[in-house]
Amino acid sequence: MASSEDTHDWEGRYYHIDQILDTPGPRTDEAFLAGDGVKNFLRKEAKILVIGAGGLGCEILANLALTGFKDIHVIDMDTIDISNLNRQFLFRPKDVGKSKAIVAAEFIMNRVPGVKVSPYFGKIQDKDDAYYLQFNLVICGLDSVEARRWMNATLVNLVDPENPESLKPLIDGGTEGFKGQARVILPTITSCYECSLDMLNKPTAFPICTIANTPRLPEHCIEWASVLEWPRVHGDKKMDTDNPDDISWLYSVAAARAKEFKIEGVTWSLTQGVVKNIIPAIASTNAIIAASCCNEAFKIATSSAAYLNNYFMLIGTEGIYSYTFEHEKRDDCPVCGGEALELSISPDTTLEELIEMLTERQDIQIKNPSLSTSTKQLYLRAPPQLEEATRPNLQKKLPELLGPSGGELNVTAGTLPFSATVIIKFTT
Numbered sequence: 001m002a003s004s005e006d007t008h009d010w011e012g013r014y015y016h017i018d019q020i021l022d023t024p025g026p027r028t029d030e031a032f033l034a035g036d037g038v039k040n041f042l043r044k045e046a047k048i049l050v051i052g053a054g055g056l057g058c059e060i061l062a063n064l065a066l067t068g069f070k071d072i073h074v075i076d077m078d079t080i081d082i083s084n085l086n087r088q089f090l091f092r093p094k095d096v097g098k099s100k101a102i103v104a105a106e107f108i109m110n111r112v113p114g115v116k117v118s119p120y121f122g123k124i125q126d127k128d129d130a131y132y133l134q135f136n137l138v139i140c141g142l143d144s145v146e147a148r149r150w151m152n153a154t155l156v157n158l159v160d161p162e163n164p165e166s167l168k169p170l171i172d173g174g175t176e177g178f179k180g181q182a183r184v185i186l187p188t189i190t191s192c193y194e195c196s197l198d199m200l201n202k203p204t205a206f207p208i209c210t211i212a213n214t215p216r217l218p219e220h221c222i223e224w225a226s227v228l229e230w231p232r233v234h235g236d237k238k239m240d241t242d243n244p245d246d247i248s249w250l251y252s253v254a255a256a257r258a259k260e261f262k263i264e265g266v267t268w269s270l271t272q273g274v275v276k277n278i279i280p281a282i283a284s285t286n287a288i289i290a291a292s293c294c295n296e297a298f299k300i301a302t303s304s305a306a307y308l309n310n311y312f313m314l315i316g317t318e319g320i321y322s323y324t325f326e327h328e329k330r331d332d333c334p335v336c337g338g339e340a341l342e343l344s345i346s347p348d349t350t351l352e353e354l355i356e357m358l359t360e361r362q363d364i365q366i367k368n369p370s371l372s373t374s375t376k377q378l379y380l381r382a383p384p385q386l387e388e389a390t391r392p393n394l395q396k397k398l399p400e401l402l403g404p405s406g407g408e409l410n411v412t413a414g415t416l417p418f419s420a421t422v423i424i425k426f427t428t
């Protein structure tokens, strides 16, 4: 192939971007050195990692390639579903069932000559610190809170004060229907993802007593079918939320329950939405948020303008409203804060009730935690022998386990690469 033609081709391709990179403007950062240096850094050296090749990821990959990033890596563990095609524009009907990361990478490389996209079809947890250390920047375009928490904690843990290169700016984008946010996280310096956990919508978990006894919403009936009726009827058989037969079963059970309590609104698609925890995705919201993330990536990589400090919110549900503010670091953030979180609770609280509290608290949200003190294990989820051995503690009241004045607890969960320190104090 005529490689000289390709080279020639892409030199002119970035004419408009070069207008920014060749000339400092009134808003450019002091560190900005206009000209070949910054262009070479962007096009020859900068290595950027994109987490997620779905709704946001497709937009992010296209924007990065078109602004001149040349060495892009992408991780996604999902395969392409027919329902993705309305907004994940790098995919075609023939791609259904294939890896999102691989298909997206091929599409971008075909479309934008000179760009290399290296895909990984798998989990972010498969990669080690050395892998993440090779990048200059990370952009997350995910729909999972858990994966974001993992990525955030991993990048915070990576920071070595002796080595400035170990600090990897993280740009996080997220959307939910007409709403979205983009933010810039400088691990250990600015507020991190975990610091702002309490800003998330309440997890869609309903109190079990409401589900069991006093349902009011169609969602309560669906939860009743999936949380209580499924295990009662099917025993150990795991529910497969991708299997239409399983969804149909849940739907008919939930609909019967709804009829009994005169509740309207249980539908097949709501059933699927509730059990799969589907967040509605709108192509245009994804486009706005992905574009903001990529502009920040470009500004950070080139110092050509001041970057976002540090949280941009888009609310499109009532007209359109956007707001930018500096979210503050939390001293008791379990990932970047260093200070323990204090909980004042009644001395009548049992260990099981404490665990429920930790799961429900907006600023902690640790599902299935294991708890220990510096000297003993209070409750461990795994291995089974230890779970069994520590299970009797669940019914014990905390003073019996921690002493009459409370104490420090270490809280961990298998899905999160960090532990939280919680200081328990008893109210009198």
Ligand SMILES: [Zn+2]
Residues within 6 Å of the ligand: 191, 192, 193, 194, 195, 196, 329, 330, 333, 334, 335, 336, 337
């Ligand atoms: Zn934090």
